[in-house]
Each structure stands twice: as C-alpha cells, then as structure tokens.
Amino acid sequence: EDQVTQSPEALRLQEGESSSLNCSYTVSGLRGLFWYRQDPGKGPEFLFTLYSAGEEKEKERLKATLTKKESFLHITAPKPEDSATYLCAVLHSGTYKYIFGTGTRLKVLA
Amino acid sequence: DVKVTQSSRYLVKRTGEKVFLECVQDMDHENMFWYRQDPGLGLRLIYFSYDVKMKEKGDIPEGYSVSREKKERFSLILESASTNQTSMYLCASSLDQSQETQYFGPGTRLLVL
Known part of the structure; x- marks a missing residue:
C-alpha cells in the first residue's frame, strides 16, 4: 500500500539550532x-519538487534531499518565522492522486 | 505567480443546506x-478534474459532487450538509502531466451546525 510517514510529529528548536525533518x-x-x-x-505553500534519488533543492535556510526511500528537509539556522507545519506528498506513476503525510509541526523559539 | 482563489475563507451553514464552494485559478492549469x-488525518482527496467537464472520485467522495464547466473554475458541492462535513476545504491546481506541482488556495473553513 502506498504510504507517506513524516517524523517527528512535532519539533521545537531554538533559534539557530539546525535540524532535519x-x-x-x-x-x-x-x-x-x-x-x-x-x-x-x-x-x-509550495516549497520544492524532487523527482529522482540524489536530487537536492535549496531555498534560503531550507534544503530538500531525496533518496529511494525517504526525503529530508534540512533547516539551517532557523528563525522564529520558520515556525509552521511542513507537509510532504508523493505522486506515483499512473495516477493523479497525491498521497500526503500528516506533517511535522515546527516551532522555533527566539 | 500562480494564484488559486477560493470564494470564502469562512462559512457557517445549517445541517441539510446545499453548500457551494468555488475555486478559481488564473494560470491555465489542466488539473484541479x-x-x-x-x-x-492530513489532506484527503475528495474529487479531482483533469479537463473541463471531466471529474474523478478521490478517496472520500461520498456526500460531495463537483462541477467544472470552465477550465479556470472548479466547484465543490455539498448536496445536504452534515455536521461531519465541518472541516477545512482546500482547492489546488497543477499545470498538466509535464508539471505536476500542486498550488493551493487559502482554504475555506466550513462549520456545519
């Protein structure tokens, strides 16, 4: 069965404390x-699309990477304004249906 | 920039009412x-449309219908609103099979009393 799992469910970081989802x-x-x-x-709000293993995309403090089994969203030196829920979704061949994870709630403390 | 708009940010309706939610995109996208x-529970797909007048059921279509008479507009209809349809409704569009990134509208928070 097609499935997307995001971890952790929630994450609290101090401002400047880098981490990965x-x-x-x-x-x-x-x-x-x-x-x-x-x-x-x-x-x-759209951030990144990744298509194949080994691909990486960057935008400001965010960097997304992809392997054959998982993707990471790396947050470098986060700021309080990065606090949000980050969602991941996949689309597989032969369908229009996107499968969403339930998200990671990120809180960045000043 | 892609712009997807939804007709209402907040709606309050009574049980049994017929409810219309409208979505408009301005980028000539095929899919909505x-x-x-x-x-x-995350995001669950109700319906999608890959062309004008075409529609496909998603994972939870019961109690809903859709209409796509024009390419830019996709309407969701709650035939007889029930309290278990209280939710946040999100519309999205994507260009076509060559560019499948979805862009979302701001959402409509619906409360059914």
Whole structure:
C-alpha cells in the first residue's frame, strides 16, 4: 500500500539550532515528491519538487534531499518565522492522486 | 505567480443546506483538486478534474459532487450538509502531466451546525 510517514510529529528548536525533518515513503514508481509549508488557518505553500534519488533543492535556510526511500528537509539556522507545519506528498506513476503525510509541526523559539 | 482563489475563507451553514464552494485559478492549469483537511488525518482527496467537464472520485467522495464547466473554475458541492462535513476545504491546481506541482488556495473553513 502506498504510504507517506513524516517524523517527528512535532519539533521545537531554538533559534539557530539546525535540524532535519523526515518523510519516508513507499510508493510504486515515484513520479514526484513535494514539500509544502502550511501556516495555521492557511493553505499549503509550495516549497520544492524532487523527482529522482540524489536530487537536492535549496531555498534560503531550507534544503530538500531525496533518496529511494525517504526525503529530508534540512533547516539551517532557523528563525522564529520558520515556525509552521511542513507537509510532504508523493505522486506515483499512473495516477493523479497525491498521497500526503500528516506533517511535522515546527516551532522555533527566539 | 500562480494564484488559486477560493470564494470564502469562512462559512457557517445549517445541517441539510446545499453548500457551494468555488475555486478559481488564473494560470491555465489542466488539473484541479478538492481536499479536506482534518486534524490528525492530513489532506484527503475528495474529487479531482483533469479537463473541463471531466471529474474523478478521490478517496472520500461520498456526500460531495463537483462541477467544472470552465477550465479556470472548479466547484465543490455539498448536496445536504452534515455536521461531519465541518472541516477545512482546500482547492489546488497543477499545470498538466509535464508539471505536476500542486498550488493551493487559502482554504475555506466550513462549520456545519
């Protein structure tokens, strides 16, 4: 069965304390893996799309990486404004259905 | 920038009412989606559409219907609202099979009393 699991469920960091969020997936034929940021009461905001193992994407303090079984979202020297829920989703071959994880709630303390 | 808009940010409806949620995208995207998001359950797909007048059921279509008469507009209809349809509803669009990144609207928080 296709599945996406994100860990940890919640993470508290001090400002400047780097860390990583994990997205593990089991899917038959990955067509794409997507990372989103979601603030409370708002729609998810697109961050990255990764297509193949070994691919990396960066944006400001965020860096996403992909292997054949999981993706990491690395946050370097986070700031309080990075506090949000980070969602991971996968799309597999032969379907329009995206499978979402339940997210990691990140809180960065000043 | 891709822009996906939803007709309402907040809605309060009574049980049994027919409810219309509208979504518009301005980037000529082929694909449009409706999700609901509930705490602990993540995003669940209700319906999606890959072309005008085309629709496919998602994982939880019961109690919902959709309409796509124009490429830019995708409507979600709750035929007879029930309290268990209280949720955050999210619309998304993606360009086509060559560019599958989904872009989301701001969401509609629906309360059914």
